[in-house]
Amino acid sequence: MLKGIDIILYEKTKTGEDGFHDPIYEENPVTVHNVLVGQPTAEEITTELQLTGRRIAYTLAIPKGDTHNWDNVRVAFFGQIFRTCGGAVQGIEAMIPLRWNKKVQVERYE
Numbered sequence: 587m588l589k590g591i592d593i594i595l596y597e598k599t600k601t602g603e604d605g606f607h608d609p610i611y612e613e614n615p616v617t618v619h620n621v622l623v624g625q626p627t628a629e630e631i632t633t634e635l636q637l638t639g640r641r642i643a644y645t646l647a648i649p650k651g652d653t654h655n656w657d658n659v660r661v662a663f664f665g666q667i668f669r670t671c672g673g674a675v676q677g678i679e680a681m682i683p684l685r686w687n688k689k690v691q692v693e694r695y696e
Contacts, residue, residue, distance in 0.1 A: 588684065590620040590647070593663040595654055615662075618654065622647035622686055623663060630691065640671050640693045648688035650679050656690045668692035 596613040604610055626634075626642040634642045648656065657673040674688040 588622065590622040590649070590686075591663060592617050592619050593621045593623075593646070593661050594618075595656075596660040596662075597654065598659060613660065616654065618648070618652065620649045620685065621663075626691060634671060634691065638671070642671065642691045643668060643694045644692050646670075646690050646692060647686035648674060648690060649685055650682075650687045652688065656688070660695060661692060667695045669695040 594615050595618050597616050598611040598613055600609050601612045602610045624645045624647065626645045630645070631642050634640050646661070655673075656670050659670055661668050661670060669692065671691045671693055674690040676688045679687045
């Protein structure tokens with residue numbers, strides 16, 4: 587039986603605007619349970635590096651039913667901080683036999 591780990595997702599909440607009308611966000615930590623952490627393929631690493639200049643560290647499998655926003659947010663696991671690259675890629679929940687139907691890639695963030 588596969589089992590994921592708990593990770594901390596830092597959800598962004600808009601709290602206002604600065605003097606140039608750019609949004610100001612506050613980050614709130616939320617624990618997401620049962621997230622699988624895996625290695626990206628060599629092809630995924632190379633493609634992302636060539637297209638965006640980002641070096642993918644891990645691929646996260648997100649459990650079914652999760653409603654969090656995964657677009658360019660910080661996440662923490664293994665005692666390190668990462669940032670998601672883009673948003674989550676989602677499959678059809680009923681067509682996927684396991685407990686996870688979304689995946690998102692993360693890069694190391696310091």
